[in-house]
Amino acid sequence: GQQVMQIPQYQHVQEGEDFTTYCNSSTTLSNIQWYKQRPGGHPVFLIQLVKSGEVKKQKRLTFQFGEAKKNSSLHITATQTTDVGTYFCAGPLYNFNKFYFGSGTKLNVKP
């Protein structure tokens, strides 16, 4: 079945360092969404990518959707302690009415 994998599982960085998480799907995705979940919180929608090769920026966050629409990445420049949390990618399954979340990348930022 379709799988959405994320790497790395964990990332520990010093404040000010950059961070990247990668998302790979076994099948082509119609779109991909990114969510952030703070410790003890719920997932919060960050962004949606739809077009092949699309790049979107939100301040220090840069999101990319691969040309084949099977992979995506989230890059954070100059991390801050407020970036701590788990970042999930998510996309629709076969019939478009099911949502599959990746396993997530847990980011820890040391001040």
Next chain:
Amino acid sequence: DAGVTQSPTHLIKTRGQHVTLRCSPISGHKSVSWYQQVLGQGPQFIFQYYEKEERGRGNFPDRFSARQFPNYSSELNVNALLLGDSALYLCASSLRVGGNQPQHFGDGTRLSIL
């Protein structure tokens, strides 16, 4: 505007019991989805409802059921509880049905099975 609200926030049950979890979507949102999140993992899709009809179902046993009411609120029911059902149950609402809709999550119900 109020976000997605879920009740109760915490629940402790024993094996074999049943549970009902409730969710009220953001005003104007007509679709509600339910997810199970086990500690350390991503949310696992259980159901999606739109206009009171089931529009999607994940790989969960028939012990899991749900419904959506005319006011778009929703209930998730789990029968014959197992230890493995211990998890955070998240409800998410979206404007419409479909995999291109951003999901807006509630704070969840933390269910513990003893």
